[in-house]
Amino acid sequence: MAKRIGRYTIKMENYPAIIGYAAVCGKKEAEGPLGHYFDYTFDDSMLGETSWEKAESRLQTESVIRALNKSGVSKEDVDFIFAGDLLNQYISSTFGLRSLSIPFLGQFGACSTMAQTLALSSIMVETGVAKHCIAVTSSHFCAAERQFRFPLEYGGQRTPTAQWTVTGSGAAVLGKDGKSPFISAVTVGKIVDLGVKDANNMGAAMAPAAAATISDFFNDTKTEPSDYDLILTGDLGEVGSKLLNELLIKENIDISSKHSDCGILIFDKKSQDVHAGGSGCGCSASVLCSAILNKLSSKKINNILFIATGALMSPTSSQQGESIPSIAHLVNIKSSIK
Amino acid sequence: MAKRIGRYTIKMENYPAIIGYAAVCGKKEAEGPLGHYFDYTFDDSMLGETSWEKAESRLQTESVIRALNKSGVSKEDVDFIFAGDLLNQYISSTFGLRSLSIPFLGQFGACSTMAQTLALSSIMVETGVAKHCIAVTSSHFCAAERQFRFPLEYGGQRTPTAQWTVTGSGAAVLGKDGKSPFISAVTVGKIVDLGVKDANNMGAAMAPAAAATISDFFNDTKTEPSDYDLILTGDLGEVGSKLLNELLIKENIDISSKHSDCGILIFDKKSQDVHAGGSGCGCSASVLCSAILNKLSSKKINNILFIATGALMSPTSSQQGESIPSIAHLVNIKSSIK
Numbered sequence: 169m170a171k172r173i174g175r176y177t178i179k180m181e182n183y184p185a186i187i188g189y190a191a192v193c194g195k196k197e198a199e200g201p202l203g204h205y206f207d208y209t210f211d212d213s214m215l216g217e218t219s220w221e222k223a224e225s226r227l228q229t230e231s232v233i234r235a236l237n238k239s240g241v242s243k244e245d246v247d248f249i250f251a252g253d254l255l256n257q258y259i260s261s262t263f264g265l266r267s268l269s270i271p272f273l274g275q276f277g278a279c280s281t282m283a284q285t286l287a288l289s290s291i292m293v294e295t296g297v298a299k300h301c302i303a304v305t306s307s308h309f310c311a312a313e314r315q316f317r318f319p320l321e322y323g324g325q326r327t328p329t330a331q332w333t334v335t336g337s338g339a340a341v342l343g344k345d346g347k348s349p350f351i352s353a354v355t356v357g358k359i360v361d362l363g364v365k366d367a368n369n370m371g372a373a374m375a376p377a378a379a380a381t382i383s384d385f386f387n388d389t390k391t392e393p394s395d396y397d398l399i400l401t402g403d404l405g406e407v408g409s410k411l412l413n414e415l416l417i418k419e420n421i422d423i424s425s426k427h428s429d430c431g432i433l434i435f436d437k438k439s440q441d442v443h444a445g446g447s448g449c450g451c452s453a454s455v456l457c458s459a460i461l462n463k464l465s466s467k468k469i470n471n472i473l474f475i476a477t478g479a480l481m482s483p484t485s486s487q488q489g490e491s492i493p494s495i496a497h498l499v500n501i502k503s504s505i506k
Numbered sequence: 507m508a509k510r511i512g513r514y515t516i517k518m519e520n521y522p523a524i525i526g527y528a529a530v531c532g533k534k535e536a537e538g539p540l541g542h543y544f545d546y547t548f549d550d551s552m553l554g555e556t557s558w559e560k561a562e563s564r565l566q567t568e569s570v571i572r573a574l575n576k577s578g579v580s581k582e583d584v585d586f587i588f589a590g591d592l593l594n595q596y597i598s599s600t601f602g603l604r605s606l607s608i609p610f611l612g613q614f615g616a617c618s619t620m621a622q623t624l625a626l627s628s629i630m631v632e633t634g635v636a637k638h639c640i641a642v643t644s645s646h647f648c649a650a651e652r653q654f655r656f657p658l659e660y661g662g663q664r665t666p667t668a669q670w671t672v673t674g675s676g677a678a679v680l681g682k683d684g685k686s687p688f689i690s691a692v693t694v695g696k697i698v699d700l701g702v703k704d705a706n707n708m709g710a711a712m713a714p715a716a717a718a719t720i721s722d723f724f725n726d727t728k729t730e731p732s733d734y735d736l737i738l739t740g741d742l743g744e745v746g747s748k749l750l751n752e753l754l755i756k757e758n759i760d761i762s763s764k765h766s767d768c769g770i771l772i773f774d775k776k777s778q779d780v781h782a783g784g785s786g787c788g789c790s791a792s793v794l795c796s797a798i799l800n801k802l803s804s805k806k807i808n809n810i811l812f813i814a815t816g817a818l819m820s821p822t823s824s825q826q827g828e829s830i831p832s833i834a835h836l837v838n839i840k841s842s843i844k
Contacts, residue, residue, distance in 0.1 A: 170635050176609060178635055219826050248694060256594040257820035258614050262697060266831045271514060271694035273622060274614030276596050284611060295633040297508050297516055356586060356609035359600060482595035488557050493604045
């Protein structure tokens, strides 16, 4: 049975398994370094729908149905679906998943949502409250740009610190019996706000939250970076990743040889013009639910920390002069349990 | 330990207790029939802040601090805070709670959020994953109007089916040891969408979701309306409440003699000009965390069903011609456990 170790970390004893997972993405993501790992990619940013928002809903439908098919679990055997996205009132999740008739628990963590949905899903399966849960998130470049920034038609110039919202969705089905990989522990983050106000530099706003959660996890578990094969942040991008490493060095934690970031992995910096990297809920979700879980399943890597980070601001809060509160949730995933 | 009964319901065996609760509201709510039950009411709709959004954040801060004080639990002893609201990207919750440094799990269920946060908090305490959790939501009339409808200055005419968003917040602290009341069971709802498109008639959109969850709960638990002292819906208002009763009668479930609705209770229909009643996350949260939990604590009532309902649409989805998917979560609360 799950037990708390230290102040913030929940250690699994039954090791919930990821029994199916899938990622679907857009054309730009297909052209990136991880393109061949995704289950399906769409050439058309509308996915045949009549709006970008409806297209994003479709991304969630597609990733969930593919993950369910791969898991062999029917939707009638899923007890909860934990889902979220970036759009106002989560319309990607609610419209994308309404036809499934699975008990629905909407989650809000901005780009940290994939770790949050995985954490809650794994706790539910670990404790026997659920037999199966689904964790899913998405984002869509065009829908996010017009909601958070400018109309695409305006053609606004992007700053060097800006990140490119990934068009994609990742979904994972969790259950108590599976071969690999397994959830070993989770750390739920606290809101951290060091006063960063630049909404075009989310990486800088989110790095302190990632540092706090990683530090809490190492304190709680009495482990260190060398115990892990990979320490994978969600979407800090180039700027935030550098800051994260600097912040942790001040606490005598050196993750540099183990650290990677989904926002850096998903696009090719030289050829794809994404400035500081990828971002959006769909970024860490699609990277995790493709290349990374593949490597864990095939035991090419064995023990990772997945830390998705979220910037908890809105255009309204920024317009009112507020800083950007951030959060990071951590999930420790292992290829095998001994 | 929590166990599933039937398809959708989780029955508690350790009976998590509500060990502290508080509600804070605005001036109109203070003037309503429940005004004297609230812990504090503010005469100024800005609460001394510089925007309505910041005022709503302050409502959450105030309700949580008051609930913590009444519980005797320090914030350092709270393992998770489950919070949500109606504003885009949940800025009432994130900004209102960022200074607390409590592990934060943002929840999205529109006006069903109070039941959702209570359900997840109680599962965490029941299973021992958390010692203490906080469930909190809020809404603010002025912030909601300008985000979802029209600028207040425009003075738009409201339809007879429209509801009035409550300015208020309710918070509950859950723990394993308490005197009364206790969480006895929870049912997590599925998304229901019967095609209602009128965003000025949320009650009609949400009634089918409430009917589905109530029906699922009675099926799962093999109980009936007469087993409960009160069946309290969140904010269906006049129109939705009538529809709920009609929908359940078709399933041979007659709740009419037990049913009440937070949206009807909070305002005086004759003198307060709220049309079909109150609404908003803060409506069911503030009614539950004042008059209702008082009556359970003092054993004036002993066994209730609290069913908060949410309309999962956004202005964008309505503008794109979509219908309104809805959801309802149920929490069974008892004054004593035998």
